[in-house]
Amino acid sequence: MKKFKVFITRNIPGPAIHLLKKYFTVKLYPKDNIIPRQQLLAGIKWCDALLCLLTDKIDQEAIDINPNLKVISNYAVGYNNIDVAYATKKGIPVCNTPSDIISDAVAEHTFAFIMALAKRLHEDEEYVREHKWKSWAPKLLLGTMVKDKTLGIIGLGRIGAGVVQRAACLGMKVIYYDVHRNKDFEHKFKAQYFPLKSILKTADFVSLHVPLLPSTRHLIGKKELRLMKPTAYLINTSRGRVVDEKALILALQKKWIRGAGLDVYETEPNVNHQLTALHSVVLTPHTASATMEARLQMSKDAGENIVAILKGKKTAKIVNPEIYSK
Numbered sequence: 001m002k003k004f005k006v007f008i009t010r011n012i013p014g015p016a017i018h019l020l021k022k023y024f025t026v027k028l029y030p031k032d033n034i035i036p037r038q039q040l041l042a043g044i045k046w047c048d049a050l051l052c053l054l055t056d057k058i059d060q061e062a063i064d065i066n067p068n069l070k071v072i073s074n075y076a077v078g079y080n081n082i083d084v085a086y087a088t089k090k091g092i093p094v095c096n097t098p099s100d101i102i103s104d105a106v107a108e109h110t111f112a113f114i115m116a117l118a119k120r121l122h123e124d125e126e127y128v129r130e131h132k133w134k135s136w137a138p139k140l141l142l143g144t145m146v147k148d149k150t151l152g153i154i155g156l157g158r159i160g161a162g163v164v165q166r167a168a169c170l171g172m173k174v175i176y177y178d179v180h181r182n183k184d185f186e187h188k189f190k191a192q193y194f195p196l197k198s199i200l201k202t203a204d205f206v207s208l209h210v211p212l213l214p215s216t217r218h219l220i221g222k223k224e225l226r227l228m229k230p231t232a233y234l235i236n237t238s239r240g241r242v243v244d245e246k247a248l249i250l251a252l253q254k255k256w257i258r259g260a261g262l263d264v265y266e267t268e269p270n271v272n273h274q275l276t277a278l279h280s281v282v283l284t285p286h287t288a289s290a291t292m293e294a295r296l297q298m299s300k301d302a303g304e305n306i307v308a309i310l311k312g313k314k315t316a317k318i319v320n321p322e323i324y325s326k
Contacts, residue, residue, distance in 0.1 A: 004070075004310045007047035009035045009056050012075055013292075014299025016051065023307060024049070041065050049306045051075060058082040063090060071095065071309040075302045077102055077289070078239070079319055080212055088320040095305035095318050097298040100158065102289050106237050107162030109288035113235045113261030114151070114167070114205050119143040122282050144231075147171040152203025154196065154219075155238065156182055160209035164189050175199055200227040205235060212239035222247040225256055233259045237288040240264040249274045252281065263288045 004024045008017065011028060020026050027043060029035045034055045035043070044050055044058075045065045052058055054076040060083055063069065072082060073095040087094050116122055120143045127133055127141065151167045153160045156178040164174050164185075174191040177199050185191060200206060206228065210216045220234065221244040228234070234257060236243050245266045251257050259280040265271050268286060275281060289295075301317055308315040314324065 004048040005046060006049045006051060006306060007043035008051040009040060009043065010053055010075075012051075012053075012295075012299050012302075014296040016075075016299040016303030019300075019303040020051070020306060024310065044069065049073065049310055051302055051306060052081070054078060054081050056081055058087075060086050063087055063092065071306055073302045073305040073309075075298055078211070080239070084320055088323055091323055093309050093315075093318050093323055094320050095302070095309070095315055097301040097305075097317060098158075099294075099297050099301065101291075101297045102294045103158035103162050105291045105294040106159045106288040107166060108291075109263065109284070110159070110163045110207055110209075110235055110237045110261075111166045113237070113263075113282055114146060114207075114233075116282050117205075117233045117235075117259050117261055118146050118149075123279055126279075146205075148173065149204040150175060150202055152176070152194070152199040152206045153209060154178075154199060154206065155209035155211075156180075156185065157209055159237070160207070161185065163207055163209070164191060172205075175202060196224075197227060200224055201229070203232060204229070205233050207235040208238045208242055210238050210242060212241055217241050218244040220244065220248070222250065225251040228257045230255060230257065232257050233261065235261040237263045240266045240268055245272055245275065249278070252278050 006020050006024045006026045008026065008028045011030065011032060017028065027046065029039060029043065040056055041062060044062055048068065049071045050069065051073045058072060058081060063086055069092055071093045072087060074082060075097060077096055077098045079094060079096050082094055084094050120141050124141055147170055150173045153164060153176040156176050167174060168189050174189055175194045176191055177194055177196045181193050186193060210219065219242050225247055248260060249272065252260060261282040263284045264286055305315045305317055
């Protein structure tokens with residue numbers, strides 16, 4: 001019986017590699033960097049199953065290079081790096097790695113942004129490190145309380161809901177906008193449903209938790225930022241292109257809003273130098289889900305997706321289940 005071949009585009013932590021080697025022939029790109037395009041294509045051409053990362057572009061060219069490709073398993077919750085429509089046309093299952101652990105990790109990171117911005121922790125830390133602190137002073141680096149402040153959630157999925165759960169513990173008021181209203185959620189957390197413009201006008205902290213779609217690209221631009229209060233903060237742990245970064249930089253420079261917390265960027269990993277020069281922003285390198293617990297679960301799921309598909313079974317973590325109805 002033929003032994004299936006699996007290509008993994010980067011050395012990832014967790015059980016996936018060991019699990020896949022147990023059943024299949026595995027080839028691993030050994031370096032700890034984004035795989036060069038030609039080596040990516042060569043690996044796809046060789047394999048039956050691909051375990052890839054969000055940084056790997058799996059487009060029509062990549063899919064067409066191997067007519068026998070049987071599954072693409074993305075080591076990520078998102079899958080904007082994959083041409084899912086084309087994979088579906090070719091009958092190839094595309095899998096991802098969503099889980100409650102990952103949602104919790106991103107929700108925690110989002111709430112860390114809220115606390116860091118409110119308490120100005122990034123500025124405090126820099127002030128001490130640069131030996132600027134000479135004495136205690138009553139007006140030194142004054143922050144704000146989060147208790148009784150209004151948190152505006154845009155996109156009430158598992159991550160947005162997780163942020164609200166944490167905010168409720170600290171006495172924040174919650175308003176939210178989503179394409180679907182959730183009255184059970186409103187009752188449980190005393191949350192109020194607001195139109196998007198009203199969220200922007202009202203909230204002290206606006207947190208984005210939407211997928212990147214044509215309808216959400218630059219969801220927050222110059223017009224939306226002008227609606228926000230000058231004391232408000234914008235937080236983005238969703239996708240970089242949800243925010244018009246040039247408009248955000250202008251808003252921060254002109255003090256239309258007080259600050260921002262960003263884990264994702266329009267042209268990452270290249271971050272606009274105007275953004276890094278601003279002291280009103282907390283910046284992290286797309287690490288909102290970077291906990292050992294989350295990474296191990298992602299690895300387990302990515303590996304198990306491939307095992308299931310190659311053994312002729314279905315997996316719940318598939319983004320194009322319609323292939324089964326063909």
